[in-house]
Each structure stands twice: as structure tokens, then as C-alpha cells.
Amino acid sequence: MKSVAVIRAGPAGIAAAKALAEQGLQAVVFDGKSHLGGMWQDAQAAPQGPAWEGMRTNLSEHNCCFSDHSHPSDMQDFPTVPEMGKYLSWLCTTLRFGKKYQALN
Numbered sequence: 001m002k003s004v005a006v007i008r009a010g011p012a013g014i015a016a017a018k019a020l021a022e023q024g025l026q027a028v029v030f031d032g033k034s035h036l037g038g039m040w041q042d043a044q045a046a047p048q049g050p051a052w053e054g055m056r057t058n059l060s061e062h063n064c065c066f067s068d069h070s071h072p073s074d075m076q077d078f079p080t081v082p083e084m085g086k087y088l089s090w091l092c093t094t095l096r097f098g099k100k101y102q103a104l105n
């Protein structure tokens, strides 16, 4: 199987890796940080990031997710940053990206 490097493990990189997998290509995702999820993981893993723990999304839970992987049913509307981080981690585990993730530092 061909493998493709994806640089940046935020939502955009996860979407790229997902699209590659759907085309039968293996994505290896690289990021400068030690966690997947980009700014949505920063409140916990890197408090100096652009998002803060009490922040909520400005789009509802129905729009802040992948169309084929909705948020869990107990998710509040306009999820918090930790909830988004949890969702993205869950998504990466479900799609098995975790094993193909490498921190660059």
C-alpha cells in the first residue's frame, strides 16, 4: 500500500488523512506537537495555544463534526474545547490514526 505524509495533525490534517484512507492510501500524520487534534487539544496539552478551556465552538455540534462520524449523543450543543479534543481523539482512535501519528519534536 502506498503511504502519504500529512503534515499537521489538526482537523484539516485529520480530514486529509481520512480522505486518503478512503482512497486506499495510508496516511502517516506528522505534527510539531505531541498530540493529535490541533488547537482543540491545546487547552489541556498546551495552555498557551489559541483556545482556552472554557471556550465553546461557534458552530453547533451538528456542524462541528465529520458528516459520517457525529458527536456522541450526550454532547452539549456548541461543544467546549475539551469536548472537541475528546471527539477528535475518539475519531483518530476509531479511524486508527493514532498508530500512524508521529510527533516531530
Ligand SMILES: Cc1cc2nc3c(=O)[nH]c(=O)nc-3n(C[C@H](O)[C@H](O)[C@H](O)COP(=O)(O)OP(=O)(O)OC[C@H]3O[C@@H](n4cnc5c(N)ncnc54)[C@H](O)[C@@H]3O)c2cc1C
Binding pocket: 007, 008, 009, 010, 011, 012, 013, 030, 031, 032, 033, 037, 038, 039, 040, 050, 051, 056, 057, 058, 059, 064, 104
Ligand atoms: C480562537 C479560535 C476559535 C475558533 N473557533 C472555531 C469554532 O467554533 N468552530 C470552527 O469550526 N472553527 C473554529 N476555529 C477555526 C479553527 O481554526 C478550526 O476549527 C480548526 O482547528 C482548524 O484546523 P487546522 O487543522 O487547520 O489547524 P489547527 O487546529 O490549528 O492545527 C494545526 C496543527 O498543525 C501543527 N503545525 C503547524 N505548523 C506545523 C509545522 N510547520 N510542522 C508540523 N506541525 C505543524 C500544529 O502543531 C497543530 O497541531 C477557531 C479558531 C480560533 C483561533
